[in-house]
Amino acid sequence: MKYHSYHSSVDSSLYISFLTALKKGSDLEKAIATVALIFRNSSDPDGKLEKATAKNLLQTQFKNFSEGEETKSKYQDILSELDEHTEHKLDFEDFMILLLSLAIISDRLQNILSVGTL
Numbered sequence: 001m002k003y004h005s006y007h008s009s010v011d012s013s014l015y016i017s018f019l020t021a022l023k024k025g026s027d028l029e030k031a032i033a034t035v036a037l038i039f040r041n042s043s044d045p046d047g048k049l050e051k052a053t054a055k056n057l058l059q060t061q062f063k064n065f066s067e068g069e070e071t072k073s074k075y076q077d078i079l080s081e082l083d084e085h086t087e088h089k090l091d092f093e094d095f096m097i098l099l100l101s102l103a104i105i106s107d108r109l110q111n112i113l114s115v116g117t118l
Contacts, residue, residue: 035099039092048089051082054098062099065106074105 022033042057043049049057058066069075078101082090090098103109 035096036092039095048091049095050089054082054090054095065103065108069106072105075102078102
């Protein structure tokens with residue numbers, strides 16, 4: 001992952017400790033931590049994500065869940081809400097809600113859920 005220069009002020013030993021602890025985490029903890037790291041690495045110094053950056057992340061990091069969904073009205077409604085968001089930037093909570101909203105309506109997730117236990 002590319003690290004922006006304004007995040008370099010983070011104590012590197014703290015970051016290394018976090019990564020070490022992450023290795024011992026559950027799959028779900030690793031998934032949430034991965035989203036948090038991607039968000040943090042893409043956000044500005046205030047911890048906010050530009051709308052254009054959020055859309056880029058959806059296209060590059062979430063494409064398997066969003067590909068083919070663009071024509072669905074629910075998908076379009078969610079992205080319209082993003083465009084109409086009163087702030088010009090998203091915080092982590094807003095970003096997670098966006099990801100979860102898009103994941104829930106995706107055919108990819110429905111296919112995963114229909115498989116059952118592996």
